[in-house]
Amino acid sequence: MKKSMLTALVVGCTAVALGVPAALTAAKAKPAAKVINDGRAKCYECHEEVKAMKEGSKHAKLACTVCHDKLAAHMDDPEKNKPVTIIDQALCGKCHKNQYESFYKVSTEGGARKEKGNPTGRSPMQDKLLAGHGFTFEHNEPRGHAFMVTDQFVVDRFQGGRYQYKDRWKGVNSTGKTWDVLVDKGVDTKIPESAMAGNATCIQCKTSDHILKWKFMGDKDPKAKFDRTTNVNEIAKETNNPVGCIHCHDPHGTQPRIVRDALIQAVERDRANNIFAKNGKTDLKVQDFRGFRKIGVMEKVDSRMMCAQCHVEYACNEGSQWTDTNKVKYADQRTNHMPLKNGKDLLAHYKRLDFYDFKHAVTGARLIKMQHPEAEAFAGSVHDKAGVQCHQCHMPKMKGKDGKMFSAHNVSRPINSVKESCLGCHPKDSADAKKYEIETIRNYIKGKMRKSEYWIGKLIDTYAVAKRAGVPEETLAKAREKHEEAHVLWEFWTAENSDGFHNPDLARETLTGAIKAGKDGVKILEDAMAAPKN
Numbered sequence: 257m258k259k260s261m262l263t264a265l266v267v268g269c270t271a272v273a274l275g276v277p278a279a280l281t282a283a284k285a286k287p288a289a290k291v292i293n294d295g296r297a298k299c300y301e302c303h304e305e306v307k308a309m310k311e312g313s314k315h316a317k318l319a320c321t322v323c324h325d326k327l328a329a330h331m332d333d334p335e336k337n338k339p340v341t342i343i344d345q346a347l348c349g350k351c352h353k354n355q356y357e358s359f360y361k362v363s364t365e366g367g368a369r370k371e372k373g374n375p376t377g378r379s380p381m382q383d384k385l386l387a388g389h390g391f392t393f394e395h396n397e398p399r400g401h402a403f404m405v406t407d408q409f410v411v412d413r414f415q416g417g418r419y420q421y422k423d424r425w426k427g428v429n430s431t432g433k434t435w436d437v438l439v440d441k442g443v444d445t446k447i448p449e450s451a452m453a454g455n456a457t458c459i460q461c462k463t464s465d466h467i468l469k470w471k472f473m474g475d476k477d478p479k480a481k482f483d484r485t486t487n488v489n490e491i492a493k494e495t496n497n498p499v500g501c502i503h504c505h506d507p508h509g510t511q512p513r514i515v516r517d518a519l520i521q522a523v524e525r526d527r528a529n530n531i532f533a534k535n536g537k538t539d540l541k542v543q544d545f546r547g548f549r550k551i552g553v554m555e556k557v558d559s560r561m562m563c564a565q566c567h568v569e570y571a572c573n574e575g576s577q578w579t580d581t582n583k584v585k586y587a588d589q590r591t592n593h594m595p596l597k598n599g600k601d602l603l604a605h606y607k608r609l610d611f612y613d614f615k616h617a618v619t620g621a622r623l624i625k626m627q628h629p630e631a632e633a634f635a636g637s638v639h640d641k642a643g644v645q646c647h648q649c650h651m652p653k654m655k656g657k658d659g660k661m662f663s664a665h666n667v668s669r670p671i672n673s674v675k676e677s678c679l680g681c682h683p684k685d686s687a688d689a690k691k692y693e694i695e696t697i698r699n700y701i702k703g704k705m706r707k708s709e710y711w712i713g714k715l716i717d718t719y720a721v722a723k724r725a726g727v728p729e730e731t732l733a734k735a736r737e738k739h740e741e742a743h744v745l746w747e748f749w750t751a752e753n754s755d756g757f758h759n760p761d762l763a764r765e766t767l768t769g770a771i772k773a774g775k776d777g778v779k780i781l782e783d784a785m786a787a788p789k790n
Contacts, residue, residue: 294319298331305543309509309553323347323507343464348501354656359665360402360431365672368407368428370397372750378702379750381709384716385743388617389625390451398628398753400666402431404462404498406438414454415489417447433496443489454488455573457592461516461566464500466491472549473517474592479548484586504562512554514540516565518594520552523561531596531635532561559647560640564631567646569602569751570594577610578622584611598632599748599766603741619719621739626751633752637759644681652676670694694757701749701756704767708746711774715739715781722781731784738777745770 299320300307310316321327325340349356372395373382383392394412406427409419421427422439430437457474460466471477474484482491506513514520520542528536540552540561554561571593575584584590595605606612606624613625634640639649649670651663670677671694674687682690719735745766749756756763 294321295327296320299327302334305545306508309506309511313509313511315508315510341468343467343500343502344497345500352501352662354654354658354660354662355665358654358662361400361666362402362429362431363400363666363668363672365669366397366399368396368399368403369394371395372397378705378753378755379709380706381713382750384713385709385746386623386625387716389614389623390453391625393449393451402498402666405434405459405495406430406498408454408459408462409434409438409492412447412449413451415492416445416452417450418442418445418489419492435493435496440493453573454492455484455586455591456482456486456488456491457484457572457586459488459491459495462499463495463497464503464515465495465497467502467515467549469494470517470549473521473589475589476587477548484589484591499566503565504559506551506553509553512557512559512562514552514554514561514565515549516594517550518570518592519561519565519568520550522594522596523552531632532558532564557645557647559645559651560631560634563646563650564594564596567628567630568594568596569627569629569632569748571606571609571611571613572627573613573625575611575613576615576622578607578612579610596632598635598762599629599745600762600769602748603744616716616739616743618716619736619739621736621743623740623743624747626744626747629748629752630754630758633748633754633758633762635759636762638761639758642681648680649677652680697757697760698755701760701763701767704756704764704771705746705749708742708767708770708774711771711778712739712742712746715742715774715777718778718781722785725785727781727784731780735777735780738773738780742770742773742777745773 296310296319323342325342326337327339329337330339345356345359370377372378373386373392374380378397379385379395382395386392386395390413396407396411399407406421408414410421418441419438420441421430422437423430427437460470460474466482469481471480471483474482476483476485501507503515504512520540523530523532523538523540524542527533527538527540530538532538532540539554539556539558541554542550542552544550552561571591574586574591576582577584590609590611593609593611595602595609597605602624612622614623615621616623630646634646647663650667651665652668652670652673653661653676654664656662668677671691674691674694678690679685679687715735715738719732719739722735723732749763749767752758756767
């Protein structure tokens, strides 16, 4: 088969529209008739696991050379000559045009560079409550997946502002490859009020580019170009695309899958009782590729798990141990860890893990820096119990230019597409009524977040006064424990991006718990200061 013909096909393309069973259960279809001798039999001699997924699937007729180059040299000396694998959404887009174009559609509803830590943001008191952490320099609300990499690299807390838009502020709308959009200002760049954050593990859910260069869990290996200890600038230079189709769709057989190592590890830790399990079982077949990496393949779509590759709380930074305050460095696997616990259980989990992120600059409380725990927040909610999955609300069916229905891949906010996202399950309601209900829930929970912040802030202020007043360390330690408790219960929701809508019952329970812990801490300190001096 001629090369020009091969490149018109798409073996690596798996941006299959979520919710289309025929595409996602293709592995169960009848085995495809044998095509021309394109050399795949030779590949299968070593890659039996690939054959098992590919033959009989929607991609069965596509030659290995569509996604892999330099195969002849590889077959001559497999260890010396690695094949080139094309990891680019554009390849998938040749067959799945609607999905590809929607992925790169700029959604302007939420805005860009929208700082959480200001009076109108999700966490107005962030600077005070996260004092001592790099997120206080800039911590923005998220936007579309097409910007996952560039938004990460331009934020002020990442590498001192070293990476900027080539086209200045106009670059905010650019969705091309990373280094077509950004420019490296150089290692000596350090803009005012910036931080030097960033690590190799964090980038693994922002892109699919390193999937063949990263060993399972980011452990060191001669075959791995990158690992958890890799300098973030080295890995940034080889990050050209945002998260790709192959994160969620297997390129050989089109099955739904996950590739994030920490999530696979977390599921395997407790297959019967994790947040995705049903009737004591988790639909995930884990495939080990020669001890180097793993993928998890599903029989049916579970976008709760697919989205949890990134929309989840995880540890990716260096930290310290609760037991002795010793540093936990990137060489330690605890710096690539997903608890899969909700806000009520996270503090106890991290204590068992013997890991915390940082100490508060005023109280010295040992705090967990939350990421974005949408998956854990949603688990056990009314929608989750009803069998609703992420894609049904965030990737609603749309009609393409070709007249065909497809699942939108720009991952929109349901409040901006209520008709498509909500009315399929709630046909008796109007779009305005559902939007009003969504806004009511979010208003209520945001009120609890503000009250939590007030009482944690008051605890911080009271602690400073108590310490100056000479309150004994034993009492200060009790107040710090209340701060640690309140912080986890509060920040779970300011890091989570639904303002409580994913699970309003859990949000109310945990946020009122944060308020109580804050009040209890204040009382401990005030009582100590009011006590008669001997």
